[in-house]
Amino acid sequence: MTLSSRYDPQSIEEKWQKLWAERRIFACEPDSSRPKYYVLEMFPYPSGNIHMGHVRNYSIGDVVARFRRMQGYNVLHPMGWDAFGLPAENAAIKHNIHPAKWTYANIDNMRAQLRRLGYSYDWRRELATCHPKYYKWEQLFFLRWLEKGLVYRKKAPQNWCPQCHTVLANEQVEEGRCWRCDTPVEQKELTQWFLRITAYADELLEDLKKLEGGWPDRVLSMQRNWIGKSEGAEIVFPLDGREGEIRVFSTRPDTVFGVTFMTLAPEHPLVESLIAGRENEGEIRAFIERTRNMDRLDRQSDALEKDGVFTGAYCLNPFTGRRIPIWLGNFVLAEYGTGAVMAVPAHDQRDFDFARKFGLDMLVVIQAEGERLDPSTMDKAWTEPGIMVNSGEFDGISNEKGKELVVKALESMGRGGKTVNWRLRDWNISRQRFWGAPIPVVYCEECGMVPVPEQELPVLLPLDAQPLPDGRSPLPHLDSFVHTVCPRCGRPAKRETDTMDTFVESSWYFARFTDARNDSGAFDKKALSYWLPVDQYIGGVEHAILHLLYSRFFTKVLRDFGFYPADLEEPFSNLLTQGMVLKDGSKMSKSKGNVVDPTDMIDRYGADTVRLFCLFAAPPERDFDWSDTGIEGSSRFLNRIWRLFVELRPHLEATAACSSTETCAAVPAARELRLREHATVRKVGEDIGNRYQFNTAIAAVMELVNSLYLAKDELTASPEGREALSSAMATVLTLLYPITPHMCEELWQDLGHSDSLAEERWPQWQESALKRDMITVVLQVNGKLRGKIEVPAEASREEAEKLALGDESVRRHIDGLTVRKVVVVPGKLVNVVAN
RNA sequence: GGCGGAGUGGUGGAAUGGCAGACACGCUUGACUCAAAAUCAAGUAUCCGCAAGGGUGUGAGGGUUCAAGUCCCUCCUCCGCUACCA
Numbered sequence: 001m002t003l004s005s006r007y008d009p010q011s012i013e014e015k016w017q018k019l020w021a022e023r024r025i026f027a028c029e030p031d032s033s034r035p036k037y038y039v040l041e042m043f044p045y046p047s048g049n050i051h052m053g054h055v056r057n058y059s060i061g062d063v064v065a066r067f068r069r070m071q072g073y074n075v076l077h078p079m080g081w082d083a084f085g086l087p088a089e090n091a092a093i094k095h096n097i098h099p100a101k102w103t104y105a106n107i108d109n110m111r112a113q114l115r116r117l118g119y120s121y122d123w124r125r126e127l128a129t130c131h132p133k134y135y136k137w138e139q140l141f142f143l144r145w146l147e148k149g150l151v152y153r154k155k156a157p158q159n160w161c162p163q164c165h166t167v168l169a170n171e172q173v174e175e176g177r178c179w180r181c182d183t184p185v186e187q188k189e190l191t192q193w194f195l196r197i198t199a200y201a202d203e204l205l206e207d208l209k210k211l212e213g214g215w216p217d218r219v220l221s222m223q224r225n226w227i228g229k230s231e232g233a234e235i236v237f238p239l240d241g242r243e244g245e246i247r248v249f250s251t252r253p254d255t256v257f258g259v260t261f262m263t264l265a266p267e268h269p270l271v272e273s274l275i276a277g278r279e280n281e282g283e284i285r286a287f288i289e290r291t292r293n294m295d296r297l298d299r300q301s302d303a304l305e306k307d308g309v310f311t312g313a314y315c316l317n318p319f320t321g322r323r324i325p326i327w328l329g330n331f332v333l334a335e336y337g338t339g340a341v342m343a344v345p346a347h348d349q350r351d352f353d354f355a356r357k358f359g360l361d362m363l364v365v366i367q368a369e370g371e372r373l374d375p376s377t378m379d380k381a382w383t384e385p386g387i388m389v390n391s392g393e394f395d396g397i398s399n400e401k402g403k404e405l406v407v408k409a410l411e412s413m414g415r416g417g418k419t420v421n422w423r424l425r426d427w428n429i430s431r432q433r434f435w436g437a438p439i440p441v442v443y444c445e446e447c448g449m450v451p452v453p454e455q456e457l458p459v460l461l462p463l464d465a466q467p468l469p470d471g472r473s474p475l476p477h478l479d480s481f482v483h484t485v486c487p488r489c490g491r492p493a494k495r496e497t498d499t500m501d502t503f504v505e506s507s508w509y510f511a512r513f514t515d516a517r518n519d520s521g522a523f524d525k526k527a528l529s530y531w532l533p534v535d536q537y538i539g540g541v542e543h544a545i546l547h548l549l550y551s552r553f554f555t556k557v558l559r560d561f562g563f564y565p566a567d568l569e570e571p572f573s574n575l576l577t578q579g580m581v582l583k584d585g586s587k588m589s590k591s592k593g594n595v596v597d598p599t600d601m602i603d604r605y606g607a608d609t610v611r612l613f614c615l616f617a618a619p620p621e622r623d624f625d626w627s628d629t630g631i632e633g634s635s636r637f638l639n640r641i642w643r644l645f646v647e648l649r650p651h652l653e654a655t656a657a658c659s660s661t662e663t664c665a666a667v668p669a670a671r672e673l674r675l676r677e678h679a680t681v682r683k684v685g686e687d688i689g690n691r692y693q694f695n696t697a698i699a700a701v702m703e704l705v706n707s708l709y710l711a712k713d714e715l716t717a718s719p720e721g722r723e724a725l726s727s728a729m730a731t732v733l734t735l736l737y738p739i740t741p742h743m744c745e746e747l748w749q750d751l752g753h754s755d756s757l758a759e760e761r762w763p764q765w766q767e768s769a770l771k772r773d774m775i776t777v778v779l780q781v782n783g784k785l786r787g788k789i790e791v792p793a794e795a796s797r798e799e800a801e802k803l804a805l806g807d808e809s810v811r812r813h814i815d816g817l818t819v820r821k822v823v824v825v826p827g828k829l830v831n832v833v834a835n
Numbered sequence: 836g837g838c839g840g841a842g843u844g845g846u847g848g849a850a851u852g853g854c855a856g857a858c859a860c861g862c863u864u865g866a867c868u869c870a871a872a873a874u875c876a877a878g879u880a881u882c883c884g885c886a887a888g889g890g891u892g893u894g895a896g897g898g899u900u901c902a903a904g905u906c907c908c909u910c911c912u913c914c915g916c917u918a919c920c921a
Contacts, residue, residue, distance in 0.1 A: 218915065221839040225917045232921085250921060263921090304919070331919045341921045349836090350919050423920070544916080616859075618847065629860055630847070636873095637859085643874090696849070699858035706858090778854050783902045785854055823901045829853050833901050 003649070003750045007642035009606020013742040017118050025758050026120040028076050030530040037073035038531050039065040040510055040572075042539030042547070043080045046106040046128075047087055050113040052581040052588060052614070052626065053540065055598045059611045059739075060578055060620055060694065061538045062119045066738035067688050069120070070762040076531050078513040079114065079121040081107050083130035084436045084502045086164060086180055089467040092435075099435045100463060103130055113599060117607045118742055120758070125516040129505035134512065135437035136458035137522035138504055142440055143451050144561055150196050151429075153449070158428060160188035165472050166432045167192060169501060170425050172546070192430040193439060193498065197553050201422045204552055205229055207570060214574040216621070219544040226545050228423020233407045234416040235342060237262060240314035240323055246270065249337035249421050253410070254402035255344040257391040258365035259317055260355065262326045263308065263341045266291045267334035274313040274326060284309050284328065291330045299330065306331055306354050318415040319392065329354060337421050345381065346373070352381040365390050366399045427550070429501045434465065434473040436499030444486035444493040453487050459495070473497065506547055507554035510534050510571060511564065522563060529565045537572035544577065576692055579623035581614070588626075596626050608740035609635045615694040615739055638743055641705060641736075644712070645729065645747050651716045653726040654752035657681070657734040657763035660727035669714045670724035673707065677728045678769035680704040684735045685762065694739070701735050704728065734763055779804050780831040781813040797824045804830035 004011070020026065030036070041061035044054055058079075065077035081103075088099035095102070107128060114121070127134055145151040159168040163183035167190060172179045197204075205227045208220050232251035237259075239245060246262060264271060266288040275284045287309040291299070308329040315324050331350060332341050345355035345362045355362055362375035366386040373382055388394045388402045397405065411417040430439070438459040440452040452459055462481050465474040475481055475497035486493040508522075514531040515524040539547075555571040558564040580587060583594040601610045613634035618624035645652075658681060664670035680700050687697035708728055715721030730751070737744040737757045748757050772793050777800060779787040787809035791800055801822045804810055810832055817834035824830050 216840090218839050222916045225838065228917080228920075230920070248921075252921080300919075306919080329919095331921095333920070336920050338921095343921090348921070350921075353919090421920080423917085541915085616847095622841095622848090624847070627847075627860070633859055639873095693849095695847090696858080699849075702858055776854095780853085780902075783853095783900095788854075821901060823853095825853060825902095829902090831853080831901050 003646060003747075005646050007639045007743070009608055009638075009742065010603075012746045013116070013118060013607050016742045016745045017115055019745075020118075020120070020756070020758070021123075023756070025756060026075075026077065027122050027124055028074055030527055031074045032530070034072065034074040036076065036531060037065075037068040037536075038076045038510075038534045039068065039536045040078065040513070040534045040538070042537070042543060043082050043506070043509060044110065045082045045085060045087070046103055046110055048106045048109065050110050050117075050598055052596055052598055055117065055610060056581050056614045056620075057538060057540070057578055058114065058117065058119055059614045060576065060692075061536075062117075062611070063615065063688060063694060063738040064536055064538070064692075065120050066741065066758065067762065069758065070734075070738070070760060071689070072761065076513070077119075077121055078125040078516070079119070079123070080125075080127040080509060080513065080516075081110075081129065082502065082506050082509070083107065083128040084135075084499075084505055086433065086435070089433065089435045089471065092467050093469060093471065096466070098463060098466065100130065103128070103435075116599075116602055117611065120741075125513050127509065127512055127516045129437075129502070129509060130435070130461075132458045132460055133519065135461075135500075135505065137512070138437060138500065138508065139440040139452075139457050139459060140454060140522065141508075141558070141561075141563070142500075143454055143457075145195070145557070146441070146451055148561075150199070150557065151193060152196065153191055153193055155189060155191040157187045158190045158192055159185045160190070161185055163471075164433075165470070167428055167430060169428050169503070169546075190430075192428050194426040195429050195553075197427045197550075198422060198424055200553055200556050201227055201229070201424050203556055204424075204549065207552070210570060211573075211575075215572075216541075216575065216577055219541065219548065219575060219577060222544045223549055226424065226549065230421045230423070232419060232421065233403075233410060234338075234419040235410060236318060236415045237315040237324065237342065238318070240316050244270065244273075246315050246326070246340050247338045247416070248340045248342045249419065250342055252344065252347065252403070253406040254388060254394075254399040255347045255365055256317070256319060256342070256406055257388075257394070258344040258346050258363040259322075259324055259342045260345060260361040260363055261343045261351075262315055262324050263329035263332050263343050263351075263354065264311075264326060265332040265334040265339040266328050266330070268328075268332075268339045271311070271328065274311045278312045280309075280312070284311060287328060287330075291328075294330070300333070304331060306350070306357060308354060308358065310358075318410070318413060325360070327354075327358075335425075336423075346375060346378065347381050347383060349381045349383065352378075363390060427501075427553075429504055430498040431501050432473055432497075433499055434461075434467045434475055436502060437461070437505065438475075439496045439498050439500055441496045442484055442486060442493040443496070444489060444491060446491055447486055447488045447493075450486055450488050450493065456487070461499070473499070475499075503546060503550050507550040508558065510537075510551070511558070525565065528568075532564070532568055533570055534572045536574045536576065538576045538578060540580070541577040548572070548575070576620060578620045579618065581626055582623055583626045585625060601631065605631060605635045606638075606742070608743045609638055612638065612698065612740050616698045617695070619693055619695055637702060637705075638740060640709075641732065642743070642747070644705065644708060645750075648712060648716065648725060648729065649750070651722045651725060652729055652751060653722070655723075655726045655730050656760070657731035658727060658765060658769075659730065660724045662768070664720035664724045667715075667718050667720040667724075669711050670718070670720045673711055673715065673724045673728050674769050675772065676704055676707050677724075677731050678765040681731060681735065681763045681765040682770075685765075688738065697735075698739065701732060704735075705732060708732070731763055733757065734760060775827050777804070777827070778829040779807055779810050780829060781810055782833060782835075783831060784813075786810055786813050793827065795826075797826060800824050800826065800830055804832060 039061055041057050065075050069075045083103050088103045091102045092099040159173050161168055161178040161183055163181045173185050177184055233253035235248050237246045275281055308327045311326045313326045343351040345351040346364045347366055364373040367373045368386045385399055388397050388399055394402050407418045438461055440459045442450050444450050465478050468474055482494050484493055484495055514527040518524055551571050559568050588595045613631040617630055660674050683700045684697045687693045715725045733744045733748050745757050774790045775793050776788050777791050787807050789807055791803055801824055814834045819834045821833040
């Protein structure tokens with residue numbers, strides 16, 4: 001069959017997709033004789049259709065996967081579906097269809113769309129998290145953790161979304177609003193299930209160090225911020241004239257002598273007993289009410305006017321015995337630290353503002369050496385380092401040293417000591433939703449909460465129920481689900497009707513891919529040890545905190561519970577966060593009408609062009625704006641290669657990339673092409689393999705193609721030239737193969753190769769091919785470009801200097817000046833310094 | 836406020852301390868065409884100049900260096916995370 005003279009992607013892409021599937025080219029199994037490489041892209045939610053963001057994400061992953069495979073790695077590259085979640089319920093209500101049906105239909109559609117893009121997945125490992133054979137295992141994890149107290153139930157004020165009728169994790173509240181529907185989040189007292197992620201706070205923070213270099217700095221920074229470790233001291237202030245004490249957390253124990261009042265959150269547990277019976281009790285209660293009713297957002301905003309009220313009670317400074325009035329403050333948060341702040345107005349701006357407003361005392365205890373701060377004239381708090389004063393035995397010590405000494409003193413007095421405070425809270429995994437994995441416990445009137453025995457798993461999500469029209473879960477009303485018997489005493493019992501947060505499923509799916517069809521256990525330990533960790537993970541930065549932190553947490557927990565290998569510390573060695581695909585400067589959305597549908601683009605240009613453009617338009621980390629003319633350019637490039645190939649075909653041999661020999665050196669044009677070919681191989685390998693800069697890799701191939709165009713007429717004339725052409729063309733196809741595999745396969749096959757390019761090895765460039773006889777050297781005078789000369793490659797410094805000084809342009813510019821120095825960078829540049 | 840990232844032509848973007856603007860998009864001109872598309876060729880940072888050539892130029896200002904987009908200091912702007920966090 002002869003090659004079409006026109007590039008027609010539609011006629012070749014499907015053919016190759018079928019061939020790859022038939023030959024099972026991308027199926028993989030553990031093989032200890034080869035190094036492994038696990039490439040993973042964040043799996044999609046089956047919302048209905050693939051969008052351009054997916055295409056970008058998965059195209060990056062596919063290039064990495066195909067490239068590593070050519071490098072000889074045993075590559076695992078799987079795909080699956082993050083299939084539980086709210087949109088399925090909304091669709092179920094709207095179309096009166098079961099969420100499962102909707103979800104599986106979407107999966108079928110999106111799988112077909114992914115297949116059209118030609119991604120090299122091992123489809124045998126496909127999984128959907130809503131399948132009982134998947135969620136069964138996380139119900140098992142739940143039971144094991146429950147046994148050891150890693151998962152627990154507690155009643156607490158929760159983030160509640162009235163629109164979604166469910167609680168939200170702290171991570172799912174964005175600026176006080178629900179991350180899904182943007183409704184302001186309310187606080188509601190509920191009994192909920194929590195995962196004790198705080199038990200791992202230290203390790204989660206510490207191990208971020210191990211990810212440096214492999215993860216983007218900003219993601220590491222986000223996780224650090226989120227975990228929010230704060231080192232300081234706990235200081236105990238006994239109450240004055242009565243039993244009891246106030247514990248505070250402070251990062252500035254060195255200022256403890258400067259405490260002039262105490263500020264409690266209105267919600268502080270001690271408040272009730274402190275104010276009971278005071279003559280101004282009514283006023284205080286009014287303040288508490290006022291503050292409590294404030295919107296959570298407003299209360300935490302900068303703009304909040306500081307407000308407070310004196311309780312009438314006092315406590316005592318553990319060092320000085322000074323009587324310290326206890327106030328309530330609207331800016332003190334009950335959730336952070338101990339809900340109580342020791343106020344040092346001279347050295348903390350908030351306390352300063354508060355003290356000024358209410359006319360409270362101010363005591364200077366830190367000041368710069370040789371200076372004297374006067375509380376009556378200070379206009380802001382002194383927060384810089386300094387020397388301790390008015391601090392008894394600590395006077396004259398630097399405040400940094402003072403921090404340690406005060407902590408020691410507190411410890412010996414039994415009034416506190418060093419402590420660490422975390423921002424991270426335990427993870428609430430209860431959801432009052434239907435389309436999620438059931439939590440496997442029952443409630444028995446006799447035995448209380450009883451775990452479902454492991455052999456009874458999975459607790460199936462019923463397929464004969466529908467979310468209620470207002471969005472609420474049908475589970476609490478579904479007798480066939482709720483009513484069961486107690487596994488312990490056999491009496492009637494009721495099932496837990498909350499389901500798990502969908503982030504639970506996505507916290508371990510990457511491990512399940514290593515042995516996705518295992519029915520006898522969640523994992524096969526051998527497969528896990530072989531494949532994990534994921535070598536390259538690729539996805540959107542919007543998951544920088546949520547999904548990535550949870551997955552790290554799960555990895556450590558599953559390791560400690562013996563599911564994962566004991567030496568597995570982190571799930572993802574390397575992370576690439578790709579930018580968004582925008583249109584006209586903003587996110588694509590149906591409401592804006594600026595959606596570019598990948599399917600349309602494939603129909604129009606073919607999958608290879610779409611893949612190429614997504615990779616060429618910008619470096620992967622950056623957002624890029626979809627350009628209709630830009631994709632035309634990518635299409636043009638592939639057409640150009642096709643035409644060039646067809647034109648040169650009669651002169652081409654079926655050779656491998658980088659196969660031309662030194663004999664073609666006799667023909668200068670052939671030698672030059674060979675040099676460019678090898679230089680391109682070096683650059684593309686570096687750009688794809690180490691730098692993940694696919695745009696410059698593609699640019700390098702474009703340059704090689706351009707030089708092929710320029711030299712083709714001369715090269716077809718000689719055997720040496722034809723040898724160089726054949727090799728260079730093979731190189732173009734091989735280098736481009738991870739990016740535009742269909743077209744490359746088609747042309748490769750036309751050359752007479754019987755194997756798929758997928759089985760081809762990544763070409764090896766040779767140092768010897770990069771050697772030139774003459775090298776262009778840049779001439780500078782006083783750092784300014786003044787000319788270029790050709791010098792023999794092995795010219796010495798002295799020769800280069802002599803040639804440079806003899807150059808006409810250089811001579812013109814140093815005319816009348818004295819040459820002070822000549823800097824020679826061999827093979828590159830000569831800079832003449834003269835004045 | 837703290838932490839992190841980023842500022843380069845008309846646009847997307849290139850540059851291990853060594854020729855700033857690779858590669859593309861767009862635009863201009865020409866060739867082919869009855870015409871258009873496609874393709875091919877030439878040009879395209881900016882200022883002076885017919886040209887040769889020269890000046891300027893990577894957010895601003897300093898510094899280090901023979902040489903700075905790149906390293907250091909001060910500052911400005913934008914983006915992200917976090918935040919009356921004690």
